Amino acid sequence: MSPDPAPARETARTSAPAHDGVRHLAPTRALEVDPLLDDPTTRIVVCCGSGGVGKTTTAAALGLRAAERGRKVVVLTIDPARRLAQSMGIDSLDNVPRRVKGTEGEGELHAMMLDMKRTFDEVVEAHADPERAAAILANPFYQSLSAGFAGTQEYMAMEKLGQLRARDEWDLIVVDTPPSRSALDFLDAPKRLGSFLDGRLIRLLTAPAKLGGRAGMKFLNVGMSMMTGTLGKLLGGQLLKDVQTFVAAMDTTFGGFRTRADATYKLLQAPGTAFLVVAAPERDALREAAYFVERLAAEKMPLAGLVLNRVHGSGAGELSAERALAAAENLEEARIVDQRDGKAGIRNSPETYGSSDSPAAHPDSGAPPADPEAPADDDFEPESSVDQVTAGLLRLHAERMQLLSREQRTRDRFTALHPEVAVAEVAALPGDVHDLTGLRDIGNRLAEHRRELPEPGA
Numbered sequence: 001m002s003p004d005p006a007p008a009r010e011t012a013r014t015s016a017p018a019h020d021g022v023r024h025l026a027p028t029r030a031l032e033v034d035p036l037l038d039d040p041t042t043r044i045v046v047c048c049g050s051g052g053v054g055k056t057t058t059a060a061a062l063g064l065r066a067a068e069r070g071r072k073v074v075v076l077t078i079d080p081a082r083r084l085a086q087s088m089g090i091d092s093l094d095n096v097p098r099r100v101k102g103t104e105g106e107g108e109l110h111a112m113m114l115d116m117k118r119t120f121d122e123v124v125e126a127h128a129d130p131e132r133a134a135a136i137l138a139n140p141f142y143q144s145l146s147a148g149f150a151g152t153q154e155y156m157a158m159e160k161l162g163q164l165r166a167r168d169e170w171d172l173i174v175v176d177t178p179p180s181r182s183a184l185d186f187l188d189a190p191k192r193l194g195s196f197l198d199g200r201l202i203r204l205l206t207a208p209a210k211l212g213g214r215a216g217m218k219f220l221n222v223g224m225s226m227m228t229g230t231l232g233k234l235l236g237g238q239l240l241k242d243v244q245t246f247v248a249a250m251d252t253t254f255g256g257f258r259t260r261a262d263a264t265y266k267l268l269q270a271p272g273t274a275f276l277v278v279a280a281p282e283r284d285a286l287r288e289a290a291y292f293v294e295r296l297a298a299e300k301m302p303l304a305g306l307v308l309n310r311v312h313g314s315g316a317g318e319l320s321a322e323r324a325l326a327a328a329e330n331l332e333e334a335r336i337v338d339q340r341d342g343k344a345g346i347r348n349s350p351e352t353y354g355s356s357d358s359p360a361a362h363p364d365s366g367a368p369p370a371d372p373e374a375p376a377d378d379d380f381e382p383e384s385s386v387d388q389v390t391a392g393l394l395r396l397h398a399e400r401m402q403l404l405s406r407e408q409r410t411r412d413r414f415t416a417l418h419p420e421v422a423v424a425e426v427a428a429l430p431g432d433v434h435d436l437t438g439l440r441d442i443g444n445r446l447a448e449h450r451r452e453l454p455e456p457g458a
Helices: 006-009 033-038 054-069 083-087 118-125 130-138 138-149 152-166 185-197 201-211 213-223 225-234 238-267 281-299 323-332 340-348 376-418 436-447
Strands: 015-017 024-025 043-050 072-077 110-111 172-176 273-279 301-310 422-426
Touching: 015 172, 015 281, 033 054, 033 436, 043 054, 043 238, 054 072, 054 083, 054 110, 054 172, 054 273, 054 301, 054 436, 072 152, 072 436, 118 130, 118 138, 118 152, 130 138, 130 201, 138 152, 138 238, 152 172, 152 238, 238 273, 281 376, 281 436, 301 376, 323 376
Parallel strands: 043 172, 043 273, 072 110, 072 172, 273 301, 301 422
Antiparallel strands: 015 024
16 A cells, blocks of 8 residues: 555654754655565556656666565556666567566566557457457548657557556556656646547537438538648648548547556556655756645645755765865975975075085085986975875865765755655665576665665754
């Protein structure tokens, strides 16, 4: 069962007065991943968020972890990059769930990638007789609509989710939402497409066919002559004809689009569904995550928490950026004037260089003349090289600490606005995840409650 929002508010991150009179933020709540995945009443987990934040990897890692903890899982991805297939050792994914080999434990993991057009074709084939279905599938307007109409991908993702849930074959369905410009498209597009297919224009175009016979032709020729003439100029006569043919063939299936969209929408609101908002510790990503959290609350959809991906940490957090930069500057300044063992005074003092006490001032002394470009001391070069490397490492550490500080401030702003949202942090990895071992590592990190960023006041 997805988490009840009431307990989340009871243990929320809040501002409270400290003994010194300053208000401090309480630590962020940890997202409990394993209880969510283990709960048999949790049937759908939806990973959502803006593009490029790791939704696909998160969905795959959660699916693998749930399967290895004994559940029968299918992961539905809409990511066309096919990274999920590669990481799961599958040559390719399509509209049919495929078993993933190499998992541990008693559960099963299946994966599939949404084929938008094929899903639309399946809807037509399921809700029209064979003759009418063939006419629809061959219609040029339908082919354009099913391949790239705005909102079609999101609508078909909802259709496929409804199909998977209706089959009741899997204990858990993990959904990787489409890579839309806005995370809200996943919720809005089904309604938009359903409204289009059941809208006023469609009803107007279907009216002549519904009237039938001469009355229909008369209505088409007289009542719609002005409208069709205008549309013909805007769209082209052939396109308008294709649209009208499509509408006439689809007439019996229009009502089903909105009905199924509404049913799937209610499924997303049900207690057995849990939403996970995925974000990176960056301002724009967390701003959209905050907006999505608010939208989920407005739509009464169950939010489990936030997965904060690609978080940078440091094993030397006690050394601040300021102290590291100061130490680097001290090492670099020490090389400007050599102050070791009093030798700088011999070489660089204006009182001694070139005076009667200087060996270079006595040509008869047998000492070679000083070369101003030669190294001052052979044993100084290795030390100088070590100082340079050390100073460079200190500056790298300072940059890491500055980045960490920015990410911490960004996270704290989000959690201050939404204290009820539990958070799981996943460290930034040196490379992409390419196999089950990498996905398993991500799953372990999600469940370990490891804090990559320091807590407020730490």
